[in-house]
Amino acid sequence: xKRLLLLVFCLCSTSFVFAIDNxxxxxxxxxxxxxxxxxxxxxxxxxxxxxxxxxxxxxxxILAQLKKPLENVILTCKQAQYDIKQMxxxxxxxxxxxxxxxxxxxxxxxxxxxxxxxxxxDLEELALAEGKIDLQAKSAPKGWQIQLxxxxxxxxxxxxxxxQFINLPVSFNLAAHFSHLEIxxxxxxxxxxxxxxxxATGLKFANIKETxxxxxxALKIALKTDIIYFPAVSTQIKKSQxxxxxxxxxxxxxxxxxxxxxxxIDPVYVEIKDKPISMMIDFVWQPTHLSIHxxxxxxxxxxxxQGTGEFKIGEKWDINTLSVQIMQSSLxxxxxxxxxxxxxxxxQLSQLDISGAIKGKLNWxxxxxxxxxxxxxVNIEDSQKNFGLNGLRGKIQWHSTAxxxxxxxxxxxxxxxxxxxxxxxxxxxxxxxxxxxxxAPWYQPIFDGAIRIEQFEWKDLGKENQAWQLxxxxxxxxxxxxxxxxxxxxxxxxxxxxxxxxTYRNKHxxxxxxxxxxxxxxxxxxxxxxxxxxxxELPELRANIExxxxxxxxxxxxxxxxxxxxxxxxxxxxxxxVDWQPISFDAYFGTPKDDKMPHKISQKAIxxxxxxxxxxxxxAISKSxxxxxxxxxYQHIGWGCRLExxxxxxxxxxxxxxxxxxGAASNGYYIIKGSLLPRIxxxxxxxSVNWNVLIxxxxxxxxxxxxxxxxxxx
Amino acid sequence: xxxxxxYLFFIIVFFCSACVTINVYFPAAAAEKAANKVIxxxxxxxxxxxxxxxxxxxxxxxxxxIEEVWGIxxxxxEPTPSSMNDSNESSAPESTSFLSHWLIxxxxxxxxxxxxxxxxxxxxxxxxxxxxxxKNRHKKLLPGYNNxxxxxxxxxxxxxxxxxxxxxxxRRQVNRxxxxxxxxxxxxxxxxxxxxxHPEWKNQIQAIFANRWIERAxxxxxxxxxxxxxxRKR
Numbered sequence: 001x002k003r004l005l006l007l008v009f010c011l012c013s014t015s016f017v018f019a020i021d022n023x024x025x026x027x028x029x030x031x032x033x034x035x036x037x038x039x040x041x042x043x044x045x046x047x048x049x050x051x052x053x054x055x056x057x058x059x060x061x062i063l064a065q066l067k068k069p070l071e072n073v074i075l076t077c078k079q080a081q082y083d084i085k086q087m088x089x090x091x092x093x094x095x096x097x098x099x100x101x102x103x104x105x106x107x108x109x110x111x112x113x114x115x116x117x118x119x120x121x122d123l124e125e126l127a128l129a130e131g132k133i134d135l136q137a138k139s140a141p142k143g144w145q146i147q148l149x150x151x152x153x154x155x156x157x158x159x160x161x162x163x164q165f166i167n168l169p170v171s172f173n174l175a176a177h178f179s180h181l182e183i184x185x186x187x188x189x190x191x192x193x194x195x196x197x198x199x200a201t202g203l204k205f206a207n208i209k210e211t212x213x214x215x216x217x218a219l220k221i222a223l224k225t226d227i228i229y230f231p232a233v234s235t236q237i238k239k240s241q242x243x244x245x246x247x248x249x250x251x252x253x254x255x256x257x258x259x260x261x262x263x264x265i266d267p268v269y270v271e272i273k274d275k276p277i278s279m280m281i282d283f284v285w286q287p288t289h290l291s292i293h294x295x296x297x298x299x300x301x302x303x304x305x306q307g308t309g310e311f312k313i314g315e316k317w318d319i320n321t322l323s324v325q326i327m328q329s330s331l332x333x334x335x336x337x338x339x340x341x342x343x344x345x346x347x348q349l350s351q352l353d354i355s356g357a358i359k360g361k362l363n364w365x366x367x368x369x370x371x372x373x374x375x376x377x378v379n380i381e382d383s384q385k386n387f388g389l390n391g392l393r394g395k396i397q398w399h400s401t402a403x404x405x406x407x408x409x410x411x412x413x414x415x416x417x418x419x420x421x422x423x424x425x426x427x428x429x430x431x432x433x434x435x436x437x438x439x440a441p442w443y444q445p446i447f448d449g450a451i452r453i454e455q456f457e458w459k460d461l462g463k464e465n466q467a468w469q470l471x472x473x474x475x476x477x478x479x480x481x482x483x484x485x486x487x488x489x490x491x492x493x494x495x496x497x498x499x500x501x502x503t504y505r506n507k508h509x510x511x512x513x514x515x516x517x518x519x520x521x522x523x524x525x526x527x528x529x530x531x532x533x534x535x536x537e538l539p540e541l542r543a544n545i546e547x548x549x550x551x552x553x554x555x556x557x558x559x560x561x562x563x564x565x566x567x568x569x570x571x572x573x574x575x576x577x578v579d580w581q582p583i584s585f586d587a588y589f590g591t592p593k594d595d596k597m598p599h600k601i602s603q604k605a606i607x608x609x610x611x612x613x614x615x616x617x618x619x620a621i622s623k624s625x626x627x628x629x630x631x632x633x634y635q636h637i638g639w640g641c642r643l644e645x646x647x648x649x650x651x652x653x654x655x656x657x658x659x660x661x662x663g664a665a666s667n668g669y670y671i672i673k674g675s676l677l678p679r680i681x682x683x684x685x686x687x688s689v690n691w692n693v694l695i696x697x698x699x700x701x702x703x704x705x706x707x708x709x710x711x712x713x714x
Numbered sequence: 715x716x717x718x719x720x721y722l723f724f725i726i727v728f729f730c731s732a733c734v735t736i737n738v739y740f741p742a743a744a745a746e747k748a749a750n751k752v753i754x755x756x757x758x759x760x761x762x763x764x765x766x767x768x769x770x771x772x773x774x775x776x777x778x779x780i781e782e783v784w785g786i787x788x789x790x791x792e793p794t795p796s797s798m799n800d801s802n803e804s805s806a807p808e809s810t811s812f813l814s815h816w817l818i819x820x821x822x823x824x825x826x827x828x829x830x831x832x833x834x835x836x837x838x839x840x841x842x843x844x845x846x847x848x849k850n851r852h853k854k855l856l857p858g859y860n861n862x863x864x865x866x867x868x869x870x871x872x873x874x875x876x877x878x879x880x881x882x883x884x885r886r887q888v889n890r891x892x893x894x895x896x897x898x899x900x901x902x903x904x905x906x907x908x909x910x911x912h913p914e915w916k917n918q919i920q921a922i923f924a925n926r927w928i929e930r931a932x933x934x935x936x937x938x939x940x941x942x943x944x945x946r947k948r
Contacts, residue, residue: 581839
C-alpha cells in the first residue's frame, strides 16, 4: 500500500508539469514477500483544487497465508485531497469479489503523510458473517497497530467464509453469536502484542468424537498476549525457519467468564445457570515449554481451584510439575454439579444426599505424585435412606512413592440398612502407589458385638493382578438383633468367631481356615470356602458346611415351621454354586447319634414335612383320631438331598435332587421314624425330585400339590 | 470284460460310499435360527405383517427415568418426523444372498446327518446372562432407536448415529449404554462360538447376527447398509 501511495504521490507531483488530466497505468504483476498481485491497473484523474480521483484494480491478489487468491479487488476514491504534507481520501470504496463478504462493497478512508510515511486507515461497517466490522489501522516506520471491532458476528458463518481462504483446524466445531468482539494487534517488523475482548451468546463447540461438547453458552472472554523475541542459541539452530520458531515466546493473560450454558467433558456434565464459572490464566508459551504461572477456576458457590504448572510440549506432552489446590468447598454443590453426572442413573452413588466440606491439594512432579484431601463433617446418605454415613472427618493422603504418610478417617455413625445402625468408628490406613494397608486394627461395633479387622492389605490396586488379604475376628453379635435389622426371620444365637485368613489373588477368593457361626445353640462351620471370579461374569463358589447340634426347638420357632424338639446335625458337602445358583451338593440333616434332648414333633411340623414331599395326605392327622394329640414322639428325623445338574434337550439344564431319609423303609425312606404311641412315621417314596419344584414347595410349604410318590404318614 | 467293468464300477461305488469324511462346516442356518431366537428374546418377539411392517408385540414399556434421560415423552411406535429429514430411504436391508440361502438349504437337504439338524447351543449360563442384560438395556435404548439417535451398524453392533437427538445432559449415559451394549454383543458372539466348541466361529456368528439384527429391526429404525450408508427401515 505504501509503495502504491508513493507512486500516486510521484504522479501528483509531476502532474503540473505535463498538465495531464488522466493517467492509466497497467502494472501487470507485482511481487513482494508473501504476496503477489496480477493484473494491477491504476487509474488517475485530476480534479480541481488539489483533488484527484483514483481507482486501483487488482485482478488477482495472492497472499501466502491464503489458500486461494482474492479476485477482483477494486479500490475507488472519487475525491482524494493532497498537498505537500499528506494525501487524504475521506470516502473510498473497496470491492472484493467472490463470497468472502456478505456485501462486497466496503466504505473506508485513508490518509498518507509523506514526510513521516505514516498511514491511517479506517474501514467502517464491513458486512461479514451477518455482522459488521469496523477496522482501524495505523502504520509508521516505527510500528503499526490494528484495531478491529466486530458486532453481531455469527462465528460459524465467519469460520465458513474464512475457511474458503484459510485451512482451519477440523478437530473442533465452533459456533457462536458474538455481540461484541474487539481485537487489537500491534508491532513493528514483527507482531508484538495482541488482545481480544469479546462477548458471545449461543456458543456451541464439539470435538469430532463429541466427548467435549458445549451448548447454549453465554460468555465473556478477555485475552492478551505479548510476543517476546530473544536470540536463539546458534548451535541449536540448523535451519533459518527453525530459528524463527525458537526465538519467540508468548506471554498470555486471559480471563473467561461463563454465565450460562451446558458443558460435557466426558464423563462430567455441568450445567451453568445462576452460578457463573470464572477462569483465569497467566502463562508463557515457548516452543518446547509451557509455564503456567497461575490459573484459577472458580465456579461460584461450588468450587474454587487454583494452581501452577510446568509442562514440556512438542510432539509429546509431559508434566514437569503441577500443583492444584482445591480451596475449602462445600461438598453438596460440588456433588450435584460435577460428581452426580459421572455415575449411571441406576447407580446408587448417583442418588446421594451429601453435606460437609472438602479441601485438597495435588502436587505432581516428574516421578513423585501426591494427593491430600481433608474432609470436614461430611454426611452421606442414599436418597432412599438405604445407607448412610454421618460425621465423617479426617485426612486422606496418597503418594506415589512415600510409604510413611498415614490417612485417618473418623465417623460418628453409619447405617447399612434403615435398621442396621452402627456406632462411630475410625480407621487408619496407608495408601501409596497401588497399595493400601491397614495401619492399626479396625474395630467396628455392631449391636452388642463387633467386627475387628486385624490385618488388611491390598496390593496392585486397580491392576489386573490385584490381590488382597485380611484377617480378623467377630466378637459375639446377637443374631436376634441382626436378623431383626436385616428383616430376616428372627434368629437366636450369636455370630462370632475368627475370620480366618481371607485372600484374593488371580480373581480367586479363598478362606484359609474355618468360619464359624454360633447359632440356635449349635454351630455352623464353613470350611474350604473359595470363590472364583467373585466380581466376574459368572462367580463360582465352592464350600463345605458342617451343622452341629442345632436346637430344633429354637430353629423351628424362628421359622414358624411347627415345633420340633431335639437336635439337628448335618452337612452340605461339595457345595458348588455358579452365579449364586446351586449346581451340585450333597446335603444331609438329621438327629445326631448322642442327642439327649426330648424328641417331640408337633402336628403342624408333621404336616409341613409331609407337604415338602408333595403329600396329598397332609391332612391325614386332622381327619383321624390323631388330631387329639398335640405332639408325637420320634426316634430319628433325617432328610438328605444330592443335587445334580444335567444338560437335557436344547442345552437346557435340569436339576434333580436325589432324596434320602434317616433309614430305608419299604419302597422308600424314613423322614421321621416315630417312637412310642401314638406312633407316626413319615416315609418318602419320591427318590428324585426336580430342584425347582422342591424350592417352590419349601417356599409355599402349606400349598404343595399332591404327588403319587409323596411321603405318607403311617 | 463287460462284466468286469460292471464289477469294478460297483466296487468303486461301494468304496466311495463306505469312505465318510466328516467336515465341520459353519452351520449358517442353525446360526440364523439361534440369532433370531436371541433377538426375539432381547427385543421382544416381532411379527412380520403383510406389508412388512414390523410391530413389537411384547416390547418392554419405558420407565419414567428412561424418559428423563431421553428428554422426551417416549414414543413407543413411530419415529419422530425430524429424524426422517436426511432419509435415504430404502426397503428391507440386504439379507444373505438368495443363492447362498438355497445353497445352504440344498446342502442341508442332501446331507441330512446330525449337524444339519443340530441347533446351536445358546443356553449356557454365560449366554443367558448376557441376553438378560441386553434385554434389560433394550428398554433404555428403545427411544433412541425410535428417534434415530441410535443406529444399527453393519457389524452387528450399534452406534450413536445422531447425537442431536440426545440431550447433552444424557450424552454420557447414552454413550455408556451404547458402549456396554457393544461389549455385551461382542461377548455374546464369542460365547455362542465357545459354547458350541468352535471359538473360531465368532466372526461368522457376528456376521449372521449383523444381518439378523437389521432384518428384525422395527419400522423407522436406522441401520447401516453394507456400504456403511445409513438407511431407514421401512
